[in-house]
Amino acid sequence: MSMQHYGYGEVHGPRAGEMSRRGFMRRMLGVGVGILSIEFLAGTLAFLWPNIREGLGGRLTVGTAASIATNYPEWTEGLAYIFQSKIFVVNVPAAKARVEGEGEVSQPVGDPGTDVSSDIPAVDRSVLALYRKCPHLGCQVPQLCDQSQWFECLCHGSKYTVLGEYRAGPAPRGMDRFVVEMEGDTYVINSGEIEDGPPVGTVTFDDRDSQLIPHCAA
Amino acid sequence: MTIEKRPNATADKTAPSQAPQVPTIERGGGPKLPGPPGVPGTERFRLLAYVKQESMVRVDKRPDETVLTWPHLLRAEFLMASLITMLLVITSFFIQAPLEEMANAGNTPHVAKAPWYFLGLQEMLSYFNATVVGVLFPPLYFIGLMAIAYIDRSPYKAARDRKLVWIFFLCLMVGGLLVTFIGSFFRGPGWNWVWPWEGLFFTL
Amino acid sequence: MSFLVRAVRESALWRSLFRQPYPTTSRTRALAVMNNVFLHLHPVRVKTHAVRYTYTFCLGGISFFLFLALTVTGVYLMFFYVPSINRAFQDIQTISNSVAFGDLIRNMHRWAAHLMVLTVFLHMIRVFYHGAYKPPREFNWAIGVLLLFSTLWLSFTGYLLPWDQIAFWAITVGTQMATYAPLASTESGFILLGGIEVGQETLIRFYVMHVIAFPLIAAILLVVHFWRIRKDGGISGPV
Numbered sequence: 001m002s003m004q005h006y007g008y009g010e011v012h013g014p015r016a017g018e019m020s021r022r023g024f025m026r027r028m029l030g031v032g033v034g035i036l037s038i039e040f041l042a043g044t045l046a047f048l049w050p051n052i053r054e055g056l057g058g059r060l061t062v063g064t065a066a067s068i069a070t071n072y073p074e075w076t077e078g079l080a081y082i083f084q085s086k087i088f089v090v091n092v093p094a095a096k097a098r099v100e101g102e103g104e105v106s107q108p109v110g111d112p113g114t115d116v117s118s119d120i121p122a123v124d125r126s127v128l129a130l131y132r133k134c135p136h137l138g139c140q141v142p143q144l145c146d147q148s149q150w151f152e153c154l155c156h157g158s159k160y161t162v163l164g165e166y167r168a169g170p171a172p173r174g175m176d177r178f179v180v181e182m183e184g185d186t187y188v189i190n191s192g193e194i195e196d197g198p199p200v201g202t203v204t205f206d207d208r209d210s211q212l213i214p215h216c217a218a
Numbered sequence: 219m220t221i222e223k224r225p226n227a228t229a230d231k232t233a234p235s236q237a238p239q240v241p242t243i244e245r246g247g248g249p250k251l252p253g254p255p256g257v258p259g260t261e262r263f264r265l266l267a268y269v270k271q272e273s274m275v276r277v278d279k280r281p282d283e284t285v286l287t288w289p290h291l292l293r294a295e296f297l298m299a300s301l302i303t304m305l306l307v308i309t310s311f312f313i314q315a316p317l318e319e320m321a322n323a324g325n326t327p328h329v330a331k332a333p334w335y336f337l338g339l340q341e342m343l344s345y346f347n348a349t350v351v352g353v354l355f356p357p358l359y360f361i362g363l364m365a366i367a368y369i370d371r372s373p374y375k376a377a378r379d380r381k382l383v384w385i386f387f388l389c390l391m392v393g394g395l396l397v398t399f400i401g402s403f404f405r406g407p408g409w410n411w412v413w414p415w416e417g418l419f420f421t422l
Numbered sequence: 423m424s425f426l427v428r429a430v431r432e433s434a435l436w437r438s439l440f441r442q443p444y445p446t447t448s449r450t451r452a453l454a455v456m457n458n459v460f461l462h463l464h465p466v467r468v469k470t471h472a473v474r475y476t477y478t479f480c481l482g483g484i485s486f487f488l489f490l491a492l493t494v495t496g497v498y499l500m501f502f503y504v505p506s507i508n509r510a511f512q513d514i515q516t517i518s519n520s521v522a523f524g525d526l527i528r529n530m531h532r533w534a535a536h537l538m539v540l541t542v543f544l545h546m547i548r549v550f551y552h553g554a555y556k557p558p559r560e561f562n563w564a565i566g567v568l569l570l571f572s573t574l575w576l577s578f579t580g581y582l583l584p585w586d587q588i589a590f591w592a593i594t595v596g597t598q599m600a601t602y603a604p605l606a607s608t609e610s611g612f613i614l615l616g617g618i619e620v621g622q623e624t625l626i627r628f629y630v631m632h633v634i635a636f637p638l639i640a641a642i643l644l645v646v647h648f649w650r651i652r653k654d655g656g657i658s659g660p661v
């Protein structure tokens with residue numbers, strides 16, 4: 001491409017506003033390197049993405065209500081059944097009775113039922129599977145505290161109700177939970193899916209004031 | 219320490235009254251340095267003395283008072299390296315690095331603390347919304363630090379000329395130190411306040 | 423005796439190693455710095471105030487020296503340490519109890535690591551108060567911040583390796599902060615830990631980052647850092 005320049009006479013090269021072949025190549029090179037870098041980063045991320053999941057991560061069979069009750073009779077009186085040391089399997093009707101009776105359950109609940117779908121509000125469900133890893137900084141939350149009937153994390157004193165709702169302490173939300181499904185009358189936990197705990201301020205059950213009751217964790 | 223000064227040594231640029239008489243040079247020339255003694259006509263020329271300010275590398279260099287790296291700098295480095303080695307060996311000989319029982323996910327300690335340099339962050343987690351402190355703070359900290367150099371571009375270096383930045387950074391550092399100290403020595407089980415003499419909950 | 427010394431000094435081997443006699447004059451001293459690949463990180467001459475201990479307090483230099491010491495002691499430890507949750511803890515005990523000087527090496531590695539975090543921080547503060555981050559040194563300050571991050575991350579990943587209670591809970595607590603990220607809460611913890619909780623996958627990830635990935639990154643950053651000091655006109659100041 002040539003044109004007349006007022007000073008230089010005939011000149012070769014792209015007209016103003018057009019791109020030279022070399023300029024085009026250079027730009028494409030830049031784009032190519034950019035795309036490659038992004039691919040490299042994304043590939044690295046995908047490569048490092050963990051997919052071998054042992055223990056937590058798969059479908060875990062907990063058992064029937066009857067088998068849990070045989071294993072751990074206190075379950076029918078509202079204490080959480082500790083499954084594979086990582087999960088609280090909460091018998092919701094029994095746990096509510098326990099809180100209302102301040103630790104005493106006159107009518108143990110042997111079979112809470114099969115309402116486990118996550119479409120039902122947590123208070124009305126039969127069974128909840130709470131993840132024992134404290135959403136604050138990850139300590140393992142111990143069994144219900146006798147004085148308060150709350151789950152109280154000893155590390156930094158976060159407190160949760162039997163339904164895993166946040167009540168006090170530095171945690172950012174309630175206890176995380178797993179989806180529970182029924183296979184016949186057997187409870188199965190889908191531990192590959194963790195649901196975030198209910199946000200701070202969620203109160204569906206047990207609205208006692210943290211200041212007014214005794215605690216295990218200060 | 220005897221420091222040999224180079225013959226045309228001059229004072230620093232922050233004292234304009236003593237500013238150097240920059241020797242005038244002709245094209246292709248340079249300030250002359252004495253050659254080997256007694257060999258006339260062998261003066262050497264200092265290389266790379268002048269860099270145009272528009273060039274890629276910005277250099278705020280004028281003729282400085284300098285000393286030879288060998289031995290002056292190397293001696294200092296060697297001395298420091300020896301001292302630190304000694305300090306390290308002696309410390310390691312007498313003070314045992316901590317080791318508790320084997321890790322056990324089922325046995326939660328009464329107070330779980332991050333390594334000491336994160337304890338300030340952990341302490342702040344107990345004051346503010348977790349998302350803000352836990353997520354926004356760390357990246358902001360590093361990006362903010364980097365940004366300092368691109369925001370404060372005034373040429374002044376002496377403390378009296380930059381009181382504001384000086385105090386700002388001081389507050390930042392003292393604040394960081396404070397929360398780290400509180401998190402390290404004043405927090406016990408349940409992240410409750412504990413005086414150090416009531417018990418230390420701190421491992422290195 | 424002196425005959426032997428001379429024989430060695432004049433041997434082809436010696437002279438191929440050291441291309442000049444021991445430097446005693448300004449000229450040979452300058453050459454010694456220029457001709458040696460390690461020494462030539464330095465300029466031949468430095469500003470007079472730069473060699474004063476009270477200008478830099480040697481903090482950058484000490485940090486670098488600690489980095490070297492950590493590399494050496496770390497390589498020693500690697501001979502006896504296997505990053506498996508079934509072995510790691512015992513390996514540390516073995517190092518402490520049955521390896522000759524093992525305990526000393528382990529302690530040195532640990533104390534040097536803590537000290538390095540401290541000196542890097544102090545170095546940053548010293549640089550700040552000298553205004554040494556100002557043009558033309560802004561970029562080197564940014565590199566420095568990356569070095570600070572690398573130092574912290576090296577220390578943090580190393581903290582897990584003994585696989586004792588301190589390590590396990592410190593890392594559990596430390597990494598959980600990452601999972602507060604909005605939108606990516608589970609994912610960010612997931613990629614860091616290699617799973618939902620601190621476990622074998624976490625240990626091997628942290629090990630790889632600690633012994634190879636971040637030492638390399640830090641070394642590259644250090645090269646740039648030192649190069650930039652010279653290209654920015656040597657050490658700053660005097661204030």
Ligand code: HEM
Pocket residue numbers: 363478480481482483484485486487489542545546549552554555559562563564565566567569570573644647651656657658659
């Ligand atoms: C692994 C960590 C680091 C090492 C080994 C290191 C090493 C060094 C060394 C040896 C020097 C020469 C002067 C001196 O000793 O003070 C230096 C200068 C410098 N460093 Fe670092 N450094 C590190 C981290 C940092 C950090 C965290 C910053 C700032 C955020 C930083 C910013 C600078 C700057 C701006 C200079 C030039 C200072 C001047 O000209 O006075 N460095 N560094």
Ligand code: FES
Pocket residue numbers: 134135136137138139153154155156157158169170171
């Ligand atoms: S980890 Fe449970 S309160 Fe902090």
